[in-house]
Amino acid sequence: MSILSKNRIKYIRSLELKKIRKEEKVFLAEGPKLVGDVLGYFPCKLLIATSDWLEEHPAVQAAEVIEVTSEELSRTSLLKTPQQVLALFEQPEYEIDMEAIRNSFVFWLLDDIQDPGNLGTIIRLADWFGIEHIFCSPNTVDVFNPKTIQATMGGIARVKVYYTALSDLMHSLGNVPVYGTLLDGENMYEQPLSKNGIIIMGNEGNGISPEIEKLVNRKLYIPNYPAERETSESLNVAIATAIVCAEFRRQAAL
Helix, strand or coil: CECCCHHHHHHHHHCCCHHHHHHHCEEEEECHHHHHHHECCECEEEEEEEHHHHHHCCCCCCCCEEEECHHHHHHHCCCCCCCCEEEEEECCCCCCCHHHHHCCCCEEEECCCCCHHHHHHHHHHHHHHCCCEEEECCCCCCCCCHHHHHHHCCHHHCCEEEECCHHHHHHHHCCCCEEEEEEEEEEHHHCCCCCCCEEEECECCCECCHHHHCCCCEEEECCCCCCCCCCCCCCCHHHHHHHHHHHHHHHHCC
């Protein structure tokens, strides 16, 4: 079993930087729940854990395993409260299968989402609602950001995330329903929602970009309640995504 060196600690902490993650083609996961969910889906290049965790998981599969004390884990971890285990996994590379995507129930396009926690939560939501594909604009935050990975709560293992030019992708899909949440949209609860199509969620501050908005053919609005009551200007994008997807699933079950 290997020893945790200062250089190894420095390397792991450097994975906060997108440039390093991209060069190394790895991502960091921390905590028993997240690491346990991801193990088996992606090759594990390095696993660092306390003796208690390793005793509970004697058959763990990793290229390299390092046993550490809680204090050593604390110096290595990016979390405020380290949790027994952290691991480095190879970043997956997915090829876009247009036929499989066209046959999907719905899938999401994320237009310049900037907050790693929002992206991670949206991936977690996709996992919950059975959505297998998420397409992100090139300017969307990196899915392998440690904060994003933590927020997925294991959803990263089952949801494929791609980065591509959204307008090109949408044109290649042909005549499919394209939904977007906009202030001038129709009340979502009064509209029939299709059983397949694209749902676009926009940037936290600016919403859907003008270029992508032109391709939306079904505009939706999430109404506040009661309508006449003064309320917040908008919803958090992850919350809005959950509300929209829940309504799609509800109507599909009717």
